[in-house]
Amino acid sequence: MTILTIVRKVTLWRAGTLVVATAATLIAVTSANAAGDAARGATLYRDCGVCHSIQENGPGPAHKGVFGRLAGKAPGYDYSSELKNSNIVWTEENLDKWLAGPEKLVPGTKMFYEVDDPRDRADIIAFLKEKAK
Numbered sequence: 001m002t003i004l005t006i007v008r009k010v011t012l013w014r015a016g017t018l019v020v021a022t023a024a025t026l027i028a029v030t031s032a033n034a035a036g037d038a039a040r041g042a043t044l045y046r047d048c049g050v051c052h053s054i055q056e057n058g059p060g061p062a063h064k065g066v067f068g069r070l071a072g073k074a075p076g077y078d079y080s081s082e083l084k085n086s087n088i089v090w091t092e093e094n095l096d097k098w099l100a101g102p103e104k105l106v107p108g109t110k111m112f113y114e115v116d117d118p119r120d121r122a123d124i125i126a127f128l129k130e131k132a133k
Contacts, residue, residue, distance in 0.1 A: 035122065035126060036119075036122035036123045036124075036125055036126030036127075036129075037122075037123045037126060038123070038126040038127045038129070038130045038131075039127075040123040040127075041122075041123035041124045041125070041126045041127025041128070042127050042131070044115075044120055044123055044124050044127070045124055045127050045128075047113075048060075048113075048124065051113075054131055054132050057074075057076050057077045060077075060110075060111065061074050061077035061079070062074065062076075062077070063128055063131075063132040064132055064133075065132065065133070066090050066095075066128060066132045067090055067091070067092075067128070067129060067132065067133075068089065068090065068091075069089070069090050070087065070088070070089055070090075071083050071084075071086050071087075071088040071089070071090060071094075071106070072084035072085070072086060079110070080106075080108055080109050080110045081108075082106050082107065082108035082109055083106050083109050083110070086105075086106050088105070088106070092125050092129070095121075095125050095128070096118075096121050096122070096125060098111075099114070099115040099121045099124065099125070100114065100115065100116070100118075100121060101114055102114070
């Protein structure tokens with residue numbers, strides 16, 4: 001094996017390492033962004049506030065304790081029978097599906113408002129995760 005061959009192999013190995021490191025960095029940054037921005041979510045939640053609050057039921061149920069709760073089971077709110085019987089547990093994934101299209105997730109539900117933008121949904125969910133404990 002010549003020195004030139006060794007240099008080429010080392011160069012290719014280093015290039016491959018650089019590509020893997022760059023990909024890992026991009027994945028980490030994307031995952032961090034996917035987690036959502038709770039501060040921005042607080043601003044977006046104002047639109048939700050027409051029907052919801054963290055502490056009190058209104059036209060929509062209160063969001064206090066929403067994470068990990070069975071859908072349609074919070075006390076003091078008259079949920080649709082469809083939501084009561086859905087057996088959905090509110091996780092980040094299920095809240096994202098819900099906000100993207102409540103009627104698609106649970107046909108016959110009372111909620112009609114949709115959040116089309118995935119970033120907006122992630123931010124609202126981050127806000128709820130932080131404030132609705």
